[in-house]
Amino acid sequence: MNKIIIAIDGYSACGKSSTAKAVAAALGYSYIDSGAMYRAVTLYFIQHYVSLDNEREISRALNNIEIEFRIPPGRTDGISETYLNGLNVEEEIRSMFVSDMVSDVSKIPQVRRFLVAQQQKMGKKKGIVMDGRDIGTVVFPQAELKLFLTADINERARRRQAELLAKEQLVSLKEVIENLQKRDLIDTTRAESPLRKAEDAIEIDTTFVTFDEQVEIVLRKAYRKIMYAADEVSQ
Structure with a gap:
């Protein structure tokens, strides 16, 4: 079966990563x-006191x-x-102190x-599912399937707060909303690869969609693209 590239972009806490994992x-x-790659760089910068103004x-x-993705033992x-x-920095990069700084690091052209x-x-x-903010516009503009996820900011904040609570990080809803608003502003206005919907991307509003429904929507669209790619090859 022919493999394709699936690019999933969108705002923070819209379910991009969890959906991408399930689809993959x-x-x-x-x-x-x-996003984890940018968070890992941010964590390194924090740990080593790297000045964001010093090229x-x-x-x-x-x-x-050096950033890698591995399946951990067990x-x-x-x-x-x-x-x-x-x-393994999976837990550390999801902390609020990294979230507060990641957009500032992400907008640096060198990074x-x-x-x-x-x-x-x-x-x-090919044969990958990648999520982020510039995947369909910059990283893989040739991706066969491009999706753009969005959701109401209050729902996004509720999801992020629940995610942090599951990791025993107590953060107020107000603080989470402010963090998301700050990240949205930086992500959409930065000069280098701003967050925007690719012209040929399919927008999915996840506000009132369950996780399973979200995955099913993406899988249906992916199977259509995979079959279309197979038809093109056979012609």
Whole structure:
């Protein structure tokens, strides 16, 4: 069966990552969380006190960063986690202190060029599902299926708060909403690869959609694209 690239973009806490993981698992595709890559860089910058205004410091730091996605020992669902320089940082990169800074790091041109190059390399063989904010517009403008997820900000905040609570991080709903609003503003107005819907992307509002319904919607669209790609090859 012919493989395709599925690019899922959209705002924070719209269910991009969880949906992408489930879709990748159902299709037997590789899942790449581009947001986790930016979070990993942010974590490294925080840990090493990298100044976001110093290009030399940023370049030096990027040269010392290696990001991988691996299935950790004991995990049986086939879902990979984020490793930074050999260490599993999946939990750390989801913390609020990283969330508060990730958009500022993500808008740095050096950082975006560094990670986009890695992401494009990962997708050369196709058969991937990647989510983020510029996947369908910058990383894979040739992706066969492009989706753009959105949802009401109050619902997004509720989901993010529940996610943090499950990790024993107590954060007020007001603080979560403010964080999401700040990230939305930075993501949509930055000069380098701003968040926007690709012209040929399909928009999905997830406000009143259950997770299972969300996955089913994407899978139906993916199967159509895969069959279409197979028809094109056979002609």
